[in-house]
Amino acid sequence: MSIRLENVGIAVRDIEATIAFFTDLGLTVVGRDTVSGEWADTAVGLDGNHAKIAMLQTPDGHGRLELFEYLHPDAIETEPTLPHEIGMHRVAFAVDDIDASLEIAARHGCYPLRGVASYQDVYRLSYVRGPSGIIVMLAQELQPS
Structure with a gap:
């Protein structure tokens, strides 16, 4: 299968x-x-x-x-999810330029939950609160293979 x-x-x-x-x-x-x-x-x-x-x-x-x-039927409004809640967590995208991606997100009124982090000098990444409260992870590989 x-x-x-x-x-x-x-x-x-x-x-x-x-x-x-x-x-x-x-x-x-x-x-x-x-x-x-x-x-x-x-x-x-x-x-x-x-x-x-x-x-x-x-x-x-x-x-x-x-x-x-x-x-x-009418949609049911819920509170936006938090990173540690059980259930659908986030959608993640690899991007070439996280700073440019964050500028695009900001033009839509969507900002990082906290900031941009570096993971072991491999990725720069950030969780953004997107439209309808969707958590969107943006990750830029620092040393593309």
Whole structure:
């Protein structure tokens, strides 16, 4: 049996703002749709769901995010997750220039939780609080192989 990661799905408050954030960081929108109906109710396990969705892909084609904004039922607001909470933790991206990536994030009102750290002179990395409270890790390899 083979397995591969298809995508990571994230419910968001504002799909347009979230698309703008991730596309500015370098992802590409590869599809958009509005979904509802019996098939969606069955797949998601939520009766009467209706959502806008967008699929974004990293430039190398290996990583995908599926963003969805619920039109019905109303989305349930929750507190943004903390780094030590159980459950979905973060989405991580390797970047060529962390400083440039952080400048892009800041233009969207998204800032590091604390700052930029150096991990054993191998990576510079930072956790950023992104749109809808999503934790986004940005990591720059210091000595690319």
